[in-house]
Amino acid sequence: MHILTFLGIFVVLAALAVGFIFWMTEGGGSVEKLQARAEQVRTALKPVEVQVLRLVSLARDWIDKRNGVAPQAPRGELPSVNGRLPGPGRFDFLVIDEVRHQNQLRRVDKSLGRGYEDGPLTATIVRDPNNAEDRNGCKVYIETTRVGQLSDDDARFYLRLLESRAITSASRFEVSARLIGGYGDRKHYAVVVDLPIR
Structure with missing residues (x-):
């Protein structure tokens, strides 16, 4: 039973991987298409990275303010x-x-x-x-x-x-x-x- 379960999980993961590669290359298998698609994904995620950095900065500023740390010295x-x-x-x-x-x-x-x-x-x-x-x-x-x-x-x-x-x-x-x-x-x-x- 356990072996069948593991085999089933493996088949599902393999199918997901194949589907992801197929989506990344838009149906083609060329490395150029894969690289172009990866660049599109990176470009699409760039605003998310910027927002995460902004939230981290805001959180640290809030912690500094709460702890009485002044970033600007008289x-x-x-x-x-x-x-x-x-x-x-x-x-x-x-x-x-x-x-x-x-x-x-x-x-x-x-x-x-x-x-x-x-x-x-x-x-x-x-x-x-x-x-x-x-x-x-x-x-x-x-x-x-x-x-x-x-x-x-x-x-x-x-x-x-x-x-x-x-x-x-x-x-x-x-x-x-x-x-x-x-x-x-x-x-x-x-x-x-x-x-x-x-």
């Missing part, structure tokens, strides 16, 4: 700007944790009127060694709005850069940055910053 709480770190124009340092700051990035984009094609804007990297929770954390701000932070590897590189300049206290340096996305099919915002060559 000017008085940020260190004074120490200077500017010029980069080579490669913009190969990707800011992480940007998913939690999509609403802030949307406001920045709207207020500055900047996008990827419009050229770089100025961001600041804030390091606070007195922060007991994350002494090596390097937060990224545009104006006074926090938009993310450097990854652990990039933060270590940045801290070595500061140490080479004998800077060990709280600091805030200006860097060039680009805002990516926020239009067309790329509704999700990302930020890249330009630091001196690794």
Whole structure:
């Protein structure tokens, strides 16, 4: 009895698989048709992905608000700007944790009127060694709005850069940055910053 049950399930799954492949290729068996159909499915699901990212961002913003975490720091709480770190124009340092700051990035984009094609804007990297929770954390701000932070590897590189300049206290340096996305099919915002060559 169990063997017949398993055989029946196998036949049903095989029939579903054949039917799915037949649907994907619209009756033909060519790889080109299958790839074209798969691309159509990916395109159709893109808005769903965007909405999921938006819901995740909204949920995290709600949690932050409930826990009293303010994404935007008052000017008085940020260190004074120490200077500017010029980069080579490669913009190969990707800011992480940007998913939690999509609403802030949307406001920045709207207020500055900047996008990827419009050229770089100025961001600041804030390091606070007195922060007991994350002494090596390097937060990224545009104006006074926090938009993310450097990854652990990039933060270590940045801290070595500061140490080479004998800077060990709280600091805030200006860097060039680009805002990516926020239009067309790329509704999700990302930020890249330009630091001196690794």
